[in-house]
Amino acid sequence: MLLKLYLIALPVFFIIDMIWLGLIAKNFYAQQIGYLMKTNINWVAAILFYLIFIGGVVFFVLNPALEKNSLTYAIGAGALFGLITYATYDLTNLATIKDWPLLVTVVDLVWGMTLSASVASISFLLAKQFGL
DSSP states (O other): OHHHHHHHHHHHHHHHHHHIIIIISHHHHHHHHGGGOOSSOOHHHHHHHHHHHHHHIIIIIIHHHHHHTOHHHHHHHHHHHHHHHHHHHHHHHHHHSTTOOHHHHHHHHHHHHHHHHHHHHHHHHHHHHTTO
16 A cells, blocks of 8 residues: 555655746745755756655655544644654754755745645545545
């Protein structure tokens, strides 16, 4: 069942995050941390992040939400998972990278919560629709 949940969550995550990164926040990140951004994306690292993050959402959030039959759990645990994972990156950067913008950290924390809660809740609803 975890593999099926993973295959549901993967495109949901990808679509939502690509809308965020490619359309909504593209200029924001370029303005805030453009001086740190590479011209060529390291796709191996990006894909590994996606695969690992989605695995975490499935294992720690989506599967327990389905076991509890609780959309509320999917939303709340998803938001908490997003906060913890994005805080790991952003607060570490804030602590260690010279001139790392506080605004990027705040926006990323909110985005991580929103993204993870959205992926968990939409995937939960799709899994229920597919009878999982």
